[in-house]
Amino acid sequence: xTMKDMKRRTRICLMISAxxxxxxxxxxxxxxxxxxxxxxxxxxxxxxxxHQAFDQADVEEALRAQGxxxxxxxxAGQAQTExxxxxxxxxxxxxxxxxxxLEGALAPKYPGMDTENAEVGYxxxxxxxxxxxxxxxxxxxxxxxxxxxIAIRFDFNSGVAAIAGLLHDVLITLSFMVLLxxxxxxxxxxxxxxxxxxxxxxxxxxxxxxxIRENRKKTAYASLSRVDLVDAxxxxxxxxxxxxxxxTLITIVTLYIMGVDAIREFALPIIIGLLSGLYxxxxxxxxxxxxxxxxxxxxxxRPKRA
Numbered sequence: 601x602t603m604k605d606m607k608r609r610t611r612i613c614l615m616i617s618a619x620x621x622x623x624x625x626x627x628x629x630x631x632x633x634x635x636x637x638x639x640x641x642x643x644x645x646x647x648x649x650x651h652q653a654f655d656q657a658d659v660e661e662a663l664r665a666q667g668x669x670x671x672x673x674x675x676a677g678q679a680q681t682e683x684x685x686x687x688x689x690x691x692x693x694x695x696x697x698x699x700x701x702l703e704g705a706l707a708p709k710y711p712g713m714d715t716e717n718a719e720v721g722y723x724x725x726x727x728x729x730x731x732x733x734x735x736x737x738x739x740x741x742x743x744x745x746x747x748x749x750i751a752i753r754f755d756f757n758s759g760v761a762a763i764a765g766l767l768h769d770v771l772i773t774l775s776f777m778v779l780l781x782x783x784x785x786x787x788x789x790x791x792x793x794x795x796x797x798x799x800x801x802x803x804x805x806x807x808x809x810x811x812i813r814e815n816r817k818k819t820a821y822a823s824l825s826r827v828d829l830v831d832a833x834x835x836x837x838x839x840x841x842x843x844x845x846x847x848t849l850i851t852i853v854t855l856y857i858m859g860v861d862a863i864r865e866f867a868l869p870i871i872i873g874l875l876s877g878l879y880x881x882x883x884x885x886x887x888x889x890x891x892x893x894x895x896x897x898x899x900x901x902r903p904k905r906a
Contacts, residue, residue: 613883617768624775634777637785637865638721643688644695646702647719650681651712659683662705666698672785676860684861695722735791739770739798746802754809757892762805765877765885769801770794772876773869780868789866797873800848804841804881811837812886826893830886838882845878 627633638645656673663671668687676682690698703715743763751759773794777786811833815821821829849871856867 613879617772617880617884620775620779621771624778627778632778632781634774635781635785637787638686638688639787643686643722644690644698645687645719645721646685646699647676648683648685648706649677649714649717650683650710651714652681652710654681654683654706654710658706658709659685659702662702663687665705666701668698674861690722695720735794738791739794742795742798743767746798750802750806750809753806754813757889758809760892761885761889762802762809764888765805765880766798766801768880768884769797769873769876773797773873776872777869784865784868787862787865789862790869793866793869793873796870797877800874801877801881804845804877805885807841808834808837808881808886809889812889826890827887830890834882834886841878841882845874849874 637643656675659673660671663685668690670688672686674684676684685702687698699718699720703713703718707713707715743766746766747759747763749759750762777784777790812829815829815833815836821832824832852867852870852874856864856871859867
């Protein structure tokens with residue numbers, strides 16, 4: 601493969617990713633961005649163990665009677681008898697009144713409702729913004745530290761290519777959170793999911809870069825251009841990368857299918873991030889490194905394969 605062919609292939613991959621990001625950006629500008637949950641946007645979360653089957657319409661009627669216009673109701677537990685209510689727009693003073701109103705309306709209909717051990721959590725909008733900013737700082741700090749580590753272990757261009765792939769995976773995951781906003785909320789578990797994606801993505805890339813470094817030292821690969829060297833290294837690492845990714849995906853998909861809502865909010869971003877990391881590690885990062893190496897001043901091009 602020539603440098604021109606490699607540029608065309610890398611450009612196609614980047615155009616696909618850019619299209620997804622652009623669509624998410626347009627939706628965000630139109631007011632259909634990430635569906636922030638209570639942890640970030642602020643609000644109230646109440647959890648009751650009903651000890652019996654309940655009708656969601658009764659809960660909605662009780663919320664309307666308290667003047668609540670927007671809510672999220674879900675069932676959890678093995679027998680689906682656990683009631684979870686999330687309300688975004690509510691003041692700190694209205695939390696107690698809402699709880700009293702709910703229990704007064706539902707307890708007579710459902711005698712098994714456990715009001716004494718109810719779990720109530722309230723997050724103010726200021727705390728939500730602080731949590732969001734801390735999440736961004738943690739991802740940025742991890743990115744900078746990994747750039748330094750890869751630059752020392754390999755070279756600076758490898759670090760730049762790896763971080764570019766990492767940012768690609770993070771942005772793709774965020775874009776899908778916009779596209780799937782009707783199905784998933786972004787809460788504090790999303791931070792853990794993003795950090796997991798960062799670690800897993802960089803691990804796949806390091807494996808491939810390590811194989812590139814080893815192959816550069818072998819006389820059998822001395823006649824290959826950088827582009828062909830990257831292709832050969834990716835092919836040699838492909839079996840390992842696919843096997844580890846599939847093993848992780850099977851576990852995460854099972855958690856998503858069988859888990860409760862909180863587990864799904866954590867599992868879905870990881871599923872998207874793992875697929876994006878598999879894509880970028882094998883089709884983007886190595887070729888980006890080859891482009892950077894070719895443009896480095898004083899760096900002679902490796903001979904093309906005959």
